[in-house]
Amino acid sequence: MTRFLGRRGGWATSLSVLVAATTLLSGATLCMATEQKAEIAANARQVYVPVGEWDKYYAFLSGGQSGSVLVYGLPSGRLIRSIPVYEPRAAYGYANIPGSDSYKRLKRTGAFWGDTHHPILSETHGDYDGRWLWINDKANSRVARIDLSHFETVAIENIPNLQGTHGIAVVSPDTSYIIVNGEFRAEIPEGLLKPDAYGSVMAFLDPESPAPRFEVLMPGNADINDSSKDGRWAFTTIYNLEKGVTIEEMIRRDEDAIAAINIPAAEAAIERGEFQTVDGVKVIDPAKTTKQVLYLVPVPKNPHGCDVTPDGKYVMGSGKLSPTVTIIDIAKLDKVEHPRDAIAGQPEVGLGPLHTTFDGRGNAYTSLFVDSQIVKWNIAKAVAGDPTYIVDRVDIHYNVGHTQAVLAETMHPSGDYLLSLNKLSKDMFLPVGPTMPENQELIDISGKTMHLLSSFPAEPEPHDAVFMRATDLAPKVVQVEKEPQPNAIKEGESRIERVGPHEVHVYMTAIRSKFGLPSFTVKEGDKVTITLTNIETLRDMSHGFALDRYGINIALDPGQTKEITFVADKPGTFWYYCTWFCSALHLEMRGRMLVEGENA
């Protein structure tokens, strides 16, 4: 052919090939760009919530060392609000005034900060009932309960005999207990330096208070926990069976365990008196009970996540330092000769598996910290030993910790979205200094393959998340208090009363755009109690009461009454004003506290 075309023909051929190749390449590039644009548009459509419409899900993310709970809407990833738990928040009038209940609660239980890790939701019949949310404070051995009708922290308790309050879970299906683990081994009882008396416990809490009903001694560091769907078993991953105190000592063994506590057996042990009371709590030593309470299933190596499948059949331990997930058949636990025989499978999934979650269609999704991936795998295939159990992988940015599919901790996962809670964000957002925001990534899991839809930032640092359908929770959320509190001040009842030689009580209403009293006069040194009622009946019409130079701010939602007490120790004029921009006359909504000097 070359010969036929001659030398000029050769040039022509080369030129044609070049033109054809360039055309093809441009065509392919154009196609790819168009496809990419189409994918971006499709992703945007999935996460865009039109103005005025609501997200499909509430996502409750722990606020980590911010000591709070963050409430996002999904799929939009919009921050709706945060709930202060272990930290004061003046905007909501939470724990910012020494006399307030919320302040006293934090002071009684420890520090004015917390390290929240795992939010959990109350269940009825294995599904979320929208009553309460609990969250641990890893740093100060505390557990708090939030009332979801008000999105407000209503109870906080110290949990004795444990440090590093880490794993926390609801005992399904009807919230019979809240279980919480001590991840750090320390003296039990505390109060003396005795390293040979180190131990850790799993505490079984009364859901409402939430104070311990009893505790069970654990053989190592109790990490992440969960319960069986029938309420019979409490599970936790255990690492450091070595009982070491340094990293080197803690990773010596190739196997640690998933511990399973037989809850009826533990309750029976308490009834039989097989416990010691330590720091006011009944503590069971599982080595000393008549009936076996504790079962240890060997799991490689320093396992982390502990997750029960929605059907209640398996509990899974994610390997962390082993590339495997260990699948344990719950029904076999107390029937096999050795707990090891309850292991139904141990699929390799990737490097650094930390947590596993579920779509309710027989698939598991495991976060791979080291690989920076979410891996989707089929449970039945993994159990059957079918080598094709890996279904899909998706890259995330970067180093995922927890991952949760929506409603995966109930018996009915929604199977549409999964949240990847990543530990590092690096280049994902506008730089805001060396402290980077955390990165959450939303993944569509409704199809066979996963699609990374969007990412959104958060304050440091969410560890874990739980979700509720908006249609289940929104109708239960109070927006205007219907029943006035017993100490509510009615319109026209604002007044000041001297109740003692050095004590006054101020009763005031707040409504657009006036406080009930334009001014009130006290004497220097008076103990002043102010009872303030927001008498609005309109949704979203909050008022505040900030008192200059006295460091006071109260926040009052419509219908709410709050009370503060302080000593008027500075003579002069002190303006109080509304801190919530309530109306066109918001700036004029103010008054004066007149403090007469002692020599006046």
Next chain:
Amino acid sequence: MRNDHIGVRVLLAAAVGLLLVALRAPIWTTRLEAPQYHGEEALHVRVYAGHISGDLHELETLNQYIGVTIPTDIVELRVGPWLLGAFLMLALFALLSSEVRQHRAAALLLVLMVLSVVGAAASAEYRLYALGHDRGHTPFARVEDFTPPLLGTTKIENFEVSTALAPGGLAYLGALLLAGTAAWLTREKRTSLRAPEFDQQMKREGVLDG
């Protein structure tokens, strides 16, 4: 149309029922909608025969910007239930009467109800005018004088104000129409009662002879 007792009684019984509704249900209603009070959160005022209900607390709060004087004692609301009660009794009387008495009662009911409508509309118009013009206390914000419509929609500052007859008002109008129909239907009976005189007249004039 003669001897249509049952039909007329049914109409009058229905009128009694509708007057009962008018006595209990709101007669006239206002809906106020603004950007921050839209959809389900629109404000409502419902006027009954004897009282006013609705988002009065909120309107009173807003009123500090507008400076409207809301009368505390509205005489029409004191008279209203008694008037409706009297109409109810009259309708019952018509229902239980017959022949000429029934007609007269129905006709009287019609006339009184029409007069009441005219009176109520006039007084309401006056009240609405006074509301937007007779500004008793200094408003916080400058708002032009206004008159909310008796029936219809208008814009007052950022509020779209719509007024309409409520179920009680519609029931009243229904009762009025029924009373009117009853009066009309019983009219022929009155003529037949006078038949002998009529016949004599006809005879005198030789009409019947032809």
